[in-house]
Amino acid sequence: MQNKEVWENSKHLKYLKEKEILKNNFKNVFSNMQKGSDLWLTPVYGVEIILPYLKKYQNKIVWCPFDTKESNFVKILKKHNFNVVYSHLENDQDFFKYEPKYWDLIVSNPPWSIKDKVLKRCYQLNKPFALILPIHAISGKFRYSLFKKNKLQLLTSQNRICFEGVASKNNRPPFESAYFCYNFLPESICHEK
16 A cells, blocks of 8 residues: 555656546547637737737728627727627627628637638738637648738738637647738738837
């Protein structure tokens, strides 16, 4: 019995347990994405990253198509005197069928499991946009053709965004994210702290 206690309390076992927990969290994050659990709420600083690039749109209407009035995008943009319209599937406003009567650009954090469809629709709308997506969304045959044809712009951050409501350790997804943009940034790639 004493040997069992020594083993259970050993650093090696703790390391193995922690490694297994991290492995399971990693699996859970991706399986949740595949099952359609796309609740990756953007924290305030994740929205503030985009503010310097929105200044030129101060008198335009910003559409947040994957957001409710409680979204940090809606709250922060309104706080900074932007004219914001928002829509959400829970209000029967499906991004692929609904469009506000007036809007000039899109800023949001769409469901990552349908990023290809979202990007395709955004490019078809042919207005500026900035969407938070996982950095690995930069690859893939379908997205490659979209980005090549439409000149992808990226806004990256020095720090990984710790999304709210993510079922992973410290709300940190196991990958980086960035703003994927179109006709939005002054350069192809911009970096923020």
